[in-house]
Amino acid sequence: MATFNLSSYNPSSFTLVGIPGLEKFHNWIAIPFCVIYLMAITSNCVLLYLIAMERSLHEPMFLFLSMLAQTDLILSSTTVPKLLSNLWLGDKKITFSGCLTQMFFLHFSSAMDSAILLAMAYDRYVAICFPLRYTTILSNKVIVKIMAAITIRSFCVIFPVVFLVKRLPFCRTRIIPHTYCEHIGVARLSCADISTNIWYGFAMPIMIVVSDIVLIAISYTIILSAVFHLPSHGARQKALGTCGSHICVILMFYTPAFFSILAHRFGHNVPRHVLILFANFYVVIPPTLNPIVYGVKTKQIRDKILLLFSLNGAQ
Secondary structure, eight states: OOOSSSSOOOSSSSEEEEEEEEEEGGHHHHHHHHHHHHHHHHHHHHHHHHHOOOOOOOSSHHHHHHHHHHHHHHHHHHHHHHHHHHHHOOOOOHHHHHHHHHHHHHHHHHHHHHHHHHHHHHHHHHHSSSGGHHHHOOOHHHHHOOOOOOOHHHHHHHHHHHHHTTTTTSSOOOSSSSSSHOOOOOHHTTTSSSHHHHHHHHHIIIIIIIHHHHHHHHHHHHHHHHHHHHHHHHEEEEEEEEHHHHHHHHHHHHHHHHHHHHHHOOOOOOOOHHHHHHHHTTHHHHHHHHHHHHHHHHHHHHHHHHHHHHHHHOO
């Protein structure tokens, strides 16, 4: 590893190793990531197109879903193109500003995803518990305010991370044993005290993820209580059906996130390449599966997709 004796607050570049220990398999590993990434781009773009073009889908649930699709495109596009150029072309260099940009959008889009899932839980709560007042409570003006609040909260929580890293001197190695720039991974390369970074990196998930999960859990506790008090079995089935896709997406987002956090904290015997592979699948699998889950489990979207492809097939 290259070492540097002089401190540098603005190093010219870092080196992304890729997946340590699996260098000879890099070309093969890139293939599934490329396929999954293309699926993520295609499925999310189709979903965004349908929601934009079909007036019947201009409802709060689908507007939040379109916001989730856009955020998922940012999340996967922030990391996967650089991963592919690294594994296929050996392009391991990333500029300091490029590293900061990648780091910001990685954490920003993750924070956005969590907040959007909370907004979607609130949408289901209003739809099931106050069906007659649904359009009044979630008016277009309210939807815009919620979307603005999601964006502002995510930006305000994540943006300080850029300054926390930018203030650090990097006088040791500038080799990152990963495929992308992540806050604590970059901060650990510094030769200065990074306790502020560590504490902020620890508090950030608590401020965002834990609070969102608690509120989502409260929402679904109330929702399930209301559903099981509905008079007919058909009404209960319909209400649960509207929540099924959202619950699947919540599990796909939070389960690997917690697994990744626990593995990094306590999985000291887990090989590094396993952790890196899992971290990369985490930023590409949920963006790929989210639109597919909603396409399969949501009748309005499923019908529009079938109509779209039947029209294309007829032409």
